[in-house]
Amino acid sequence: MFVYLSVMVGVGGSASESPEFRDLATSVGRFCRRPKADRDPEHLAVGLIQLRQVIDSLELDFSETAAAFTATDEWDRQGSTSPIDWIRHNCNMASGTSADRVRVGEEMSKMPKSLESMSRGEIGFAHLSYMAGLASAQAESAPNQPFDETVLLEKARRSSVGSFWHFCKKVRHANDPAGFNAEQEEAAQARFLRLSAHDDGSVWLDGWLDSSGGAALRTALEPLARPDGGGDDRSRERLMADALVDLATHALDTAQIPQRASQRPHLQVTATLETLRGLAGAPAADMEFSSPVGSLTVQRLACDATISRILLNPDSVVVDVGRSMRVVSTPTRRALNVRDGHCRWPGCDRPASWSAAHHLVHWICGGATDLDNLILLCHRHHTRVHEGGWQLLSVDDRLVAMPPPEPLLTRSARAPAATTAA
Template sequence: MIDELARAEVATRPCVAAATWAMPERQLVEALDAAHRLEQRLAAIKLALVRELDGRGVAVAEGATSTATWLRDRLRLTVPAARRLVDLAAALDDGSPVVREALAEGRIDAEQARVIAATMATVNTTAGPQAADQAVGILLEWADQFDPSLLRRLSSRILDHVAPDIAEAAAGKALDAETARAARDRHLTLSDLHDGRLRLTGSLDAETAALLRAAIEPLTAPSGPDDGRSPGQRRHDALGDVCRLALRTGELPEHGGEPAQIVVTTSYDALAGQLGAGTLDTGLALPAETVRRLACDAGVLPAVLGGTGQVLDVGRQRRLVSGPLRRALILRDGGCAFPGCDRPPRWCEGHHLRHWSHGGRTSLTNAVLLCRHHHRQVHHHGWQVRLAGDGHPEFVPPAWLDPHQRPRRNRHHRPAHRRDRPQATRPAGTPRRPLGRSPRRTPAQPRPP
């Protein structure tokens, strides 16, 4: 086997540097199919080797805790990937040889083989080996047409084809088993990355998954024609919006004797001069622009420090945009005031037109409601915000977006009776008609049409 694999490696080496740009399209497609078949054949060989090594206990003999951890170090795989490899090798070894042959011939790939092997094991337990053999034949036919995801979905109803008399009862048991497995395997892992980011991984049960989708999907639509975020970035931002809303409700339990919150520490000079970074309570640094944006709608707690950094005095917290002022902003703006945005008020933060650290007042004439995405747009991408003559905010785009820098407004939140309708004028000296009363007509006056 080693000699044959070495010859295969030598034979395929020239293909790596082949001039694919000079090949006709038909040959490109044929080469792609051949490479895919070869890849699956090699996958079948690797699975057979993994199964034999696992059965002999080679990993434990060499000091590893399991074959998966041994494969991680040997092949530089992640532990989940190595574990899936070991599990699939065992499933193919215990299952029908037809599946192994299909993988070796390149008719199915490793993920399809995983689906077929798992389905066959379930059918064998539920309806017996004869039904399992029938299921394998059907699934192999489906694998010629469907990818692993759709094949897995179709396989959940395989008993309707091979054992219809027990399909309904088996479906109920399978659902119970899936629910129990989802409850057992549910988890959420937060992994700190070295650059301050956080990797979010986990497995949600069906109910929690539905809750998450219901919470973030309404917030994942593009905020306007200029929204250049990818779908993944919009989902990321939507999750942040949901977390902000939860923190804003004040109904979360206390954490360490304080309300649930994030804490950013920065110097006054850095905040006022737009220079320097801030520090989260987790020790991670934030750039100055992010600190200034967060300070727009946050509690600011001034503290006086001595020369060696000791705290000499701590002032009282001031909430910049809240209470009656926030309610007034909601009445005026109706939601995010950025042009084209339809985010409602509960998803919005207060933004100072003239920043508080630059002497800007906390007042209705110096504040505007912005959702987080557009709050960041204003802070980082050169938009200017001002109040027009009628007291409503308007946005001046940066020159790279509109060389004429024509002001724009949000028309989404304003009621129809307020949308820039021309106001009727009354000549000076004309008496005002009392409300609710029609002018009296004399018989000589003609009836209006």
């Protein structure tokens, strides 16, 4: 059974609440209730700086108190597994933040000049936190060597928090390369990626990468996450998500993923003929690792795919399987790549290897699979044409993208078919 000691300031009273904390809570409450209307920008700017300095001072006091608490057995008496766990739970903090505050409190006596500098607003608590991390690491790797804050403080005064963190990483390696490399390996071993499917078929990504793994992913995504040009209003987050999908699609298209069971990995879609034709009343298609997809998506994927005909009897039993046939032959695709060179959407220069062969008149509607009826479209713009309803019109020998004039309509339904396209 856990017993939680109430030490929260300003949330009711308790027998253990000291007069100092009551006075602090009263002062903070009075400050937060001050008039805030009609404050000019200069006043806001000065206020932010001053408020941050006060918060930093309180963070330092909290850290000192947390370190003192850690040295007691009160956390054990109350049933917690560690002092960090007690602080995490009772102070509503993350475990990493709790450990950081304790570390600052334990190492602050080694940084007297830095404490004075922080009190004058020359550095922030975040700078002090990174210094404490170095002091703690040195205490483990070289316990007999005194910690010298001089160089660090000089650097902190001239650096943003981000730059100082980068500098401290370099110092950490210089002081203890073996320990630094061990931490890097431990971080690499902790990598994970979780894909969770929602009821609507969307996928939630949750993961963690070490610094080098994250750098590799960002290096691959950044060139793909550029706006297309004028009119591309996608957010940074959307650009990165689209880039990740493009990267996966490109790997599938170019056979860069190892084969399994004598077949290269591919998107597998099973659809009726009516779904492929976009007729009303047709069922959604099945896609492996996905919820059912609509006819417009099926038509886009079928533009540049391998098609297999499967005949079923009325009991959905397979009675015949036709040969797989590539919609766009290899020679035709090679010629298309040479002619277009890149995505033909106005302003897009995504290369041919990152593009699909798009039928101007879909083959399911009688369009020919030849160079006169094919153009290259990157996966984003191919989706925009099919699912988004955009059109590409030829005006004075150049393509012009036209947005959909009205919601898309489907044609009349027919009887269910017994044909599957994959």
